[in-house]
Amino acid sequence: MVCLGQAKRERELSSIDAANDPVLTASETAKSVREIPRNRTGSALKKADNRAAYMFLLPWFAGIILITALPMLASLYLSFTNYAVIGLPSFVGFDNYVRLFTSDRRFITSIWVTLKYVGFSVPLVLLFSLTIAVALNRGLRGLAIYRSLFYVPSLIGASVGIGLLWKEVFGERGVVNDILALFGVAGRGWINNPTFALPSVIALNVWTFGASMVIFLAALRQIPESYYEAASIDGANAWQRFRRITLPLITPVIFFNTVLLLINSFQSFTQAFVVSNGRGGPVDSTLLYSLYLYQQAFQQLQMGYASAMAWILLIAIGLATALMFWSSRYWVFYGDR
Amino acid sequence: MATVKTYDPELLRAERRKRENIRRLKGLGLHALLITILGVMLYPVIWMVLSALRPETEIFGDMGFIPTNWTLENFVRGWQLYGDLTFTQFYVNSFIICALAIIGNLLACSMAAYAFARLEFRGKWWLFAIMLGTMMLPIHVQLIPQYIFFLNIGWVNTILPLVVPKFLAHDAFFIFLMVQFMRSLPHELEQAAIVDGASYWQRYWRIILPLSMPALATTAVFTFINTYNDFFSQLIYLTDTDRMTVPVALRLFLDPSGGSSSFGGLFAMVLVSIGPVLGFFLASQRLLTKGIATQGFK
Secondary structure, eight states: OHHHHHHHHHHHOSSSHHHHHHHHHHHHHHHHHHHHHHSOOSOOSSSHHHHHHHHHTTTHHHHIIIIIIHHHHHHHHHHHHESSSSSEEEEOTTHHHHHHHOOHHHHHHHHHHHHHHHHHHHHHHHHHHHHHHHTTTTTTTTTTHHHHHHHHHHHHTSSHHHHHHHHHHTTTSSSHHHHHHHTTTOOOOOSSTTHHHHHHHHHHHHHHHHHHHHHHHHHHTOHHHHHHHHOOOOOTHHHHIIIIHHHHHHHHHHHHHHHHHHHHHHHHHHHHHHHHSOOSSSSSTOOHHHHHHHHHIIIIIHOOOOOOOOHHHHHHHHHHHHHHHHHHHHHHOOOOO | TTTTTOOHHHHHHHHHHHHHHHHHHHHHHHHHHHHHHHHHHHHHHHHHHHHTTOOOOGGSSSSOOOOSSSHHHHHHHHHTBTTTBBBHHHHHHHHHHHHHHHHIIIIHHHHHHHHHHHOOTTTHHHHHHHHHHHHSSTHHHHHHHHHHHHHHTOOSSHHHHHHHHHHTOOOHHHHHHHHHHHSSSSSHHHHHHHHHOOOOOHIIIIIIIHHHHHHHHHHHHHHHHHHHHHHHOOOOOOOSGOOOOOHHHHGGGTTTTTTOOOOHHHHHHHHHHHHHHHHHHHHHHHHHHHHHHHEEEE
């Protein structure tokens, strides 16, 4: 994806593209495994470079074993134990899992909160990012500036600072109420109201749609202009051109963005933490899964219990991703362009 | 459409002019729409900037949108919120971690990427698949044992748990990014080096790395932004006040005893805290493009 030729083309179009190439490259993730042939001969080298290759991979090997694989195994084991950091873990079988689903009401709440959070923010981000990307892709002047400005929230949206700002913006004396007052609507404290706290956090997530937008924009630019010209000659209107040309051609990118957003939003933590001062309130309305896991692990020191939660999260994300891949064969169009 | 019924050049020209005007009008409308959306989106940030620059007492008053009494007192107060410990210390802490994270990611990820992109070896396909798979793992399944392990070897409350994983190529995303880039580099240069008797290391260090500048620069920028914004692991691993980084320190504004009464100080420090990210981003835009421009082939 990031070949020099493309890089050169992009450079002429705008400066920000370079910064966003990585995001773009990632859109090839799904295809990429297939793209590495099992035995490639086109390389500069005829014979295998086994030893050198393993040397270059040494740090990565060490990392994969020491900070990924072993901790994962340990975490799986801990999930079947009762462990409070001090002392030794005591094996309790499936007890943690049973307790989570049968007698922990906050756990069930955190699942609902997370599902609502993911279920609203992912489609909204997709909608906003695609709409703005299509609008920007019409040969507008100042495209690079627009793109940078729309991207700014994505740069800062995950920070504690913006979480603090959001708390004030949606607070009783915040900007949202100032604006509502202009229309004569009486304001309220959004962030400390059980009904509106989660929507406020979702709004913050949707606010950062710029990252997805940049990926959409890059994909839109690769659709040949001639497709649209041909369709226009045939009398297709703007909506038909979007529906019949744009949309099918960018389904792989919609798929990629959806998977990425799903994985990320399932793990959201910082903003709910900041907005509720680490408690997930009011009345557990912003108790995202990660936040509850953090509370169990690092405030209650229930390491075994929290490990069980971690594995349930892993399985949930795995299932959601698998579902996406399964469904993709019905709606993702991998045509030869 | 009855556009080209006649060949009268005057009519044709008028027609074209009309269409041109409609197009321009549509363009203007689109600009207006986009600017409105941007205005709404960025309004909270603008509000924060203006609030940080006005006296504490006027922030929530009906003093108009533009401050009448400009002041920097909020920045001074916010900077020194914790008595002896100022944000200077928190920034130093943050930047040390960021710098080490960048070095670690650049070195370890580019080495792994070089092997995946340019070398042939047994098990490559499987290892690459594993590498991609780790990108999807939620950190939670590793977090707790990692924490217990780091606790037992005395690394908690040091920067090591935040930095050492970077030197072990833990951020698979950047490996992937560099693999994609390195794969596209032509083989001729490396072949010439082989003929000249260059070792694997020389080929990596002298040829592939310099050519991969754009990918390296992107990695550096995104590592900085991610590490600087990272809250979760810094919250867990850094507990002493003098070890705290900017995001962890900002969190103290939430503490009722910490000084949340000072909204001016809060806004000022939030503004200062997002500064480096925006600055790095703006500066890197030019650097990144120059990187591409100078590294191309003639």
